[in-house]
Structures are given as structure tokens and as C-alpha cells.
Amino acid sequence: MDYALCEALQHNMHGVTRALTFYDINCQYHKHFHQRVRNNPYLTVHAALKIVPGIGLWHVHGHQDSCYVRYASNFIEGAGRIDGEIMETLWSPLNLISPSARGMSSPHRKECLDYHMNDCNFMKMIRMRKSLTRKYKEARAGVEESKKAFDAITSNAPPVAVASWFDAEVESQSRRLHDPSAMDIYDIKMDKGLRNIAMFQIILLRRDSAPSKKQKELQLLEQHSGPRVPASRRGATTWISTGLAIEEAQIALIMAVRKLGTRPSETQTLEIVRKRDRLQGQIDRFNAGAMTYLGDNFLDHEVDDEDDDFEDEVLDVEIMEDPDEDETEDGAMADPAAPAFPPELTVIPLPSNIGINRCSQLVALDLIPQEMSLREGQANDALHNLRVNLSDKAILLRTVVRKAGSQSRSTRAWSQVKSVENKVSLCASIYQKSRKQMIKLGVEDHLMEKYEPLLREHLKVTTAVADPNARGQRNESLAWFWSVDFDSSGPDGDWMNERECYTPSATSISIHCCP
Numbered sequence: 001m002d003y004a005l006c007e008a009l010q011h012n013m014h015g016v017t018r019a020l021t022f023y024d025i026n027c028q029y030h031k032h033f034h035q036r037v038r039n040n041p042y043l044t045v046h047a048a049l050k051i052v053p054g055i056g057l058w059h060v061h062g063h064q065d066s067c068y069v070r071y072a073s074n075f076i077e078g079a080g081r082i083d084g085e086i087m088e089t090l091w092s093p094l095n096l097i098s099p100s101a102r103g104m105s106s107p108h109r110k111e112c113l114d115y116h117m118n119d120c121n122f123m124k125m126i127r128m129r130k131s132l133t134r135k136y137k138e139a140r141a142g143v144e145e146s147k148k149a150f151d152a153i154t155s156n157a158p159p160v161a162v163a164s165w166f167d168a169e170v171e172s173q174s175r176r177l178h179d180p181s182a183m184d185i186y187d188i189k190m191d192k193g194l195r196n197i198a199m200f201q202i203i204l205l206r207r208d209s210a211p212s213k214k215q216k217e218l219q220l221l222e223q224h225s226g227p228r229v230p231a232s233r234r235g236a237t238t239w240i241s242t243g244l245a246i247e248e249a250q251i252a253l254i255m256a257v258r259k260l261g262t263r264p265s266e267t268q269t270l271e272i273v274r275k276r277d278r279l280q281g282q283i284d285r286f287n288a289g290a291m292t293y294l295g296d297n298f299l300d301h302e303v304d305d306e307d308d309d310f311e312d313e314v315l316d317v318e319i320m321e322d323p324d325e326d327e328t329e330d331g332a333m334a335d336p337a338a339p340a341f342p343p344e345l346t347v348i349p350l351p352s353n354i355g356i357n358r359c360s361q362l363v364a365l366d367l368i369p370q371e372m373s374l375r376e377g378q379a380n381d382a383l384h385n386l387r388v389n390l391s392d393k394a395i396l397l398r399t400v401v402r403k404a405g406s407q408s409r410s411t412r413a414w415s416q417v418k419s420v421e422n423k424v425s426l427c428a429s430i431y432q433k434s435r436k437q438m439i440k441l442g443v444e445d446h447l448m449e450k451y452e453p454l455l456r457e458h459l460k461v462t463t464a465v466a467d468p469n470a471r472g473q474r475n476e477s478l479a480w481f482w483s484v485d486f487d488s489s490g491p492d493g494d495w496m497n498e499r500e501c502y503t504p505s506a507t508s509i510s511i512h513c514c515p
């Protein structure tokens, strides 16, 4: 083996100073390679030649977690990744001969396999030009794609951090030949809850262009207060903001009712009934406020308009289930305490619900930009919380669930995951509702580009986040909302910082083809 490698490294190598070697167990094999060469008079490797050891992706996933960052081709500069392992792709065509080889005696079978393998090698040799051209094209396309994902992260991260990551990268890449553990900075580290330092951190900055709902409300209050504002218009912002909060509570309650199952206990039913009661109170107060801002007769149907029948509608919410969650049986819910008009399905008189036409009839068009602004804040908050909860889920999966030794611990760990999944689902549903209402309010194009629709698969915690060294994720990249600008300065901000480093490991997968 050593001899074969040394000879290969001397063949046609004039002017080549760097060689990548891929071997299934390179982490062990390469460890004392240079020592063996020094001790053996028949082995020589050119002194100027740098050998970078690598392990093919197929095999590295079977190694210890630490081998992934040290030997996977994803982290080797200059390595493009087009196919998996070439040797293993030979196996499937060989399956064709297995029926006839089964009945053969062992020498006969060996000869048969040799014959087919040789044929395969010959075909590979004569088709090499074509296949290399195709792979080169694929590699170039891969570079483009990776660059896009990489730039999206770089543009959202603070320049100071980018500079420090760049320095760290240069340092670890230069040390890797002598010390493979230098590459460990690419790995996710979890030191008893201490701040994690990973290579590609995303600092989730919410810039001024994407403030939270609270910030939006503050801005609006500053604009719409003071002596010049008519008394009938004061407090409209707070009123709309309450409406948005009621809607969020409605979504949460719809989800709670769905979770009840077929035979809810008395305690569960009581809890739902209490929540409904509280919500109804909030809605009543909100409706009373509507008189002030929309006029006393906002419910009158004097004008026949297709927009004004909102109070007969049922709240239109799309509940985004967590894709990892088990399917709940729908429609089989027994909800004995359900009133004829459950408060969670009542449509409240927000401008987006009563429609732009009706608003203009009620001389309340000034409320529309206010709701629009608050909706934007709501969507920002929902996306921020979505990411916080998804990161949290990833950590739970990686730490608590993976390390749970006993059955009881594992059950407890999964129930923790379940509760985070509920939060993910809630945030996603709120976001979808907020987006829908923004469209009803006639949102501008540039905002619509920013607030893309959420799909169920976006809510998946990529296994790359939970377990970077897992199979079958090499072409995954992060969902769009991970690279939208967000604030980590909110109440959960610091907490996010500790988790932020989990997000990028999935991105490192996209950085697989270095030019």
C-alpha cells in the first residue's frame, strides 16, 4: 500500500506540489505515513510534495464525528465534489451477473468477477475524456451555487465576524497538514452550555429595515400622537396591535383544540373553555374599540359589497404542522364544549379583514398603512422566533435526544422536542397569516419579495444542523428565512447567539466546491 502510493506520487508529478489522497480509512492510514516512509529505504516521497489526506463522503459518515471536519472533501480547499465514491458505483452493474455467479465454484466466480471488473476499467479508461468534461461542467455549476449560498451568509454577517472567521480559516487550513485537529473549528462544539464557537457563525442582525412589531408600534405612536391628531384617531395603533395579538391567540387556540385528540380529559376541556372565555372577552373589548375608529355603524349592511360580509366568515388560518411530527388524525376530534361560534374562529374587524373598499366607505383608510406596518413587524417577529425555535430543536436533537441513555430519559427528551415543535408550528402559522393579511392590504412588491411563502419542508431542521456527519444531505441548503436580516437584540437575542452557530453547518455543505 505504502509502496503503491509512493510510486504513484512519483509518476508524472513534475511541478505538482500538492496531492489529495482519498482512502476509506485515511484517518488511521495517514497518521504515521511519513514516519513509515522515513524508516523504509525503499520508500520515497518528494520533500516539496504536500499530501492532504481525505476520506470519501461515503465512508467518512461511518467514522467518528471528528473525522468529518478533518477528512471530508467538503473542507478541503480545491476539492470539488461531483460523485460519491467511484469504486462503489461499480457494485450496482455487477449485480446483473450475480444470478449466474451464484451457482459457480469459487475459482470460477473469481475469474468471472475479474473479467467483468477488467471490462469495467477498460470502459472507464476509454470514456474518461467524456466523463471528465461532464464532471468539470458540473463542478463549475456547483461553484456558482455554493458561491450564492456563501454570499448570502456573508452579506448578513457583521464584517468584523467575517474577518475573524476568514483569519481562523486561513490558520486552520495552513495547520491541517501537521495537525488534523486544527480543522475542528468547523465542527459544532458543545461545552456544557458554554458559548459555542463554530466556524461559520451567522449573527442574526435585524437591521433598521426589518424592525420588530414593538418597534413599529413605537414609531407609529410617535407619528400619530400629539395635539394635532384628532381625538378619534388617537390610540388606533394600539387598537390594531391588540387585534394582531388577538389573532395570534386565536391561532394558538385553534392549534390547542386540534391537539385535544378524540377523548380529551376534563382538565383539558376545562382549559380550552377557559381560554375561549378569555379570548371572547378580548374580542368584545376589541369590537368596542372598533366603534371609535370605524364609526358606530361599521357593522351596518347598507352598502352591498362583496367585501363587507367579513363577520359571517370563519377565520382563515393555515396551520403549519411540523414536518417531523406524526400526522394527527383530522376531523375525528371530539370537542364537546365547542360553542356555535367559537371565538378562535371569529373574524375581527381589522382593516385587512373588512377590506380596502369598506375602509374607504368608513373613512378609515388611514388605518391601512398602520396595520401594514404592524403586520411587517409581526412577520419579522414570527420569522425570528421561528429560527430561534428551530435552532433550539436542533440542539435538543443533538444533545438531549442523542445522549439520552435510558428509555425514560429518551421519552422526556422527545417531549421537550415536541413542545418546541409546537412553538415552531405556531410561529410558522402566525407568519403565514400575517403574510396573507399583508397581501389583502395591497402589499408593495419589494416587501413581497422579502416575505416569501413558507413551505412545510422549510420547517425541517436539516439533519445537517442536528448531525453534520449524517448521510444524504450533501445537496441541502438552508431555507430562505435563515438569510433574511433579523435582530438578535430582542429579548431572546443573547440566547440566539449561543445557538446561532448551529445554523451554518448546513451551509458548509453548500460550500463544497472551492474553485
Ligand SMILES: [Zn+2]
Pocket: 027, 028, 063, 064, 067
Ligand atoms: Zn476516521
